[in-house]
Amino acid sequence: MTVTLADVAARAQVSPATVSRVLNGNYPVAASTRERVLKAVDELDYVLNGPASALAAATSDLVGILVNDIADPFFGIMASAIQAEIGGPGGRAGGERLAVVCNTGGSPERELTYLTLLQRQRAAAVVLTGGAIEDAEHQAAMDAKVRKLTEAGTRVVLCGRPPAPDTGAIALTFDNRGGGQELTEHLIGLGHRRLGYIAGPEERTTTRHRLEGHRAALAAHGIEEDPRWTVHGRYDRRSGYEATLELMRRDPSLTAVVAANDSVALGACAALRDSGLRIPEDVSVAGFDDLPFSIDAVPSLTTVRLPLADAGARAGRIAMGREEAPPGGIASVRGELMVRGSAGTPRAS
């Protein structure tokens, strides 16, 4: 029915072992032999049986990429950088890996299940992206799973995610705390003293770190935070819109709104504009991430640029063993403050 290695071997007048070796290219085969084999492969339109190969070799060419929300460009950019680096199609020589992205939708169960599925597939590596979920039980389960994976020889790298100590995973963490602090200090430097903050969902590490940075900046400048100044929402535009309305209702004297990310910031801009407020003359707005649309916004968004594509590419290379892991298995990647039009000096009031 389907053509197998043996068929190719017969046609090329060699043993199956030889065919396997030319296909894997990890063993010397005479040029003339190789050519004959390749010709047979081509003529028979042979496609290697992945499962059989993975079984015999005790490892597959599958690499999994876990993302929280596939429809969010934050993850899209990282995933596509990782995928490009991992090779797969269009990759470098021998790069026939299947890089696949799995969408957890931010659900703890799905996160875990995907990890199990990948483990079952004997994935060669897995990259986990984005903030983790702050739930002790879930984190323990994740860590146990990750440890099991690394022990079984699967390389696990965390990209834009906090380190998982003692699991064997390599972490490329974004310095959300530092970025958040720098951003808020910029606003304070501009003269703002009354700053609203729209945080992400409470259970995500990213949310907490960015908020901590913001508060550290306030504290460093002796600004006492009013509890009314912080609201939690989701990481999307609509949530930013609603949260901003709420914020301005609670305290109309705010002169700046710092958003958990750029989408939220855009929602904030829309809400302010709909309230008849000008940006940045009446209220300044700042975002986080510097996604591609942020510079196009009117006014363009002051934000913290996270090197998503670079970090993704690096994570991909580490996952492939093509780049050395950072010392201690942990690296913190800083964001870069992008000063643009959405934040200015506060209104006189």
Place this chain on the structure above:
Amino acid sequence: MTVTLADVAARAQVSPATVSRVLNGNYPVAASTRERVLKAVDELDYVLNGPASALAAATSDLVGILVNDIADPFFGIMASAIQAEIGGPGGRAGGERLAVVCNTGGSPERELTYLTLLQRQRAAAVVLTGGAIEDAEHQAAMDAKVRKLTEAGTRVVLCGRPPAPDTGAIALTFDNRGGGQELTEHLIGLGHRRLGYIAGPEERTTTRHRLEGHRAALAAHGIEEDPRWTVHGRYDRRSGYEATLELMRRDPSLTAVVAANDSVALGACAALRDSGLRIPEDVSVAGFDDLPFSIDAVPSLTTVRLPLADAGARAGRIAMGREEAPPGGIASVRGELMVRGSAGTPRAS
């Protein structure tokens, strides 16, 4: 080292065959036996060896989803609907399928390579999303590959993609032509006679179909199209911005700009606004797709809603054999005109 089926069998005092059967649940096993086995599985923390299983069963639980651009919400929404339906983690009983998305980046080679990789993995099904590439040679290669997949028992479904006749693939096509026509007719009904059109990349079927619809509407109303009124770009915001500037430079008397999709339309809005033109008082703008951000835009976008999530879910069910394929293996899904604020009556002039 790693625990195998045999270990579980030994622990549960049954044969490996029995363990396999309780795991697959496709053969009667006494309740007491099943329980014993499940207990052993749990105690040993056993994870099935996917490749071995796939080899023996001659099929895997992998399902591939091909997308053109993972960072584009258009694909993100479809992919996430497909993935949800296919089950995988969090799916229905027995739904332990691994639904993975593969990002082709719009490249023909990668498209083909991913298909081969999926074929190699003996994927249970594959879903191809989004417009196809209009290149006879590439399409022939794709069709051949798809035929090979369906012949090997892999279900192939096309979601938002033109049918591939005689390949055994099932198509859920969006009626881009009809949607494009309806949209432009709406604008014409509003009184517009001078309409610019920002098309997508020339080589995509989606681009051609939408443009054909637009032109059909013009023709139906006896409007002769000026060659200056059409420019081609990419499917992103920046491209829309630039194209709009070009369009207005070519013919400042245009009263409406129809964009290939919503991102492009948003870019168009920004360009018009930056040119000092009001929307829709001076120039009307229309998009396509109705992505979530379109209703949030100011003014909200008049556009054609494509049922991305519904179509994705349906494609997923068909791929899983859980829903019957449409008659003839082809279904055309209509979009719905969303009349909103970005398009109004043309300015007097």
Place this chain on the structure above:
DNA sequence: AGCGTTTTAGCAAGCGCTTTCTATATAGGG
């Protein structure tokens, strides 16, 4: 020419599961 090396290729033993076929209990009917 003889011998040790180095290349190159084949043999065959699995990898860990599924599944057909067969065997053994158990139950039901006369």
Place this chain on the structure above:
DNA sequence: CCCTATATAGAAAGCGCTTGCTAAAACGCT
């Protein structure tokens, strides 16, 4: 109480590949 259905479990033969080991051929020395 025996005989035939029926339910349940096991034996064993692969699935198609990889790879350690071995063998043969080719090469370079002395």
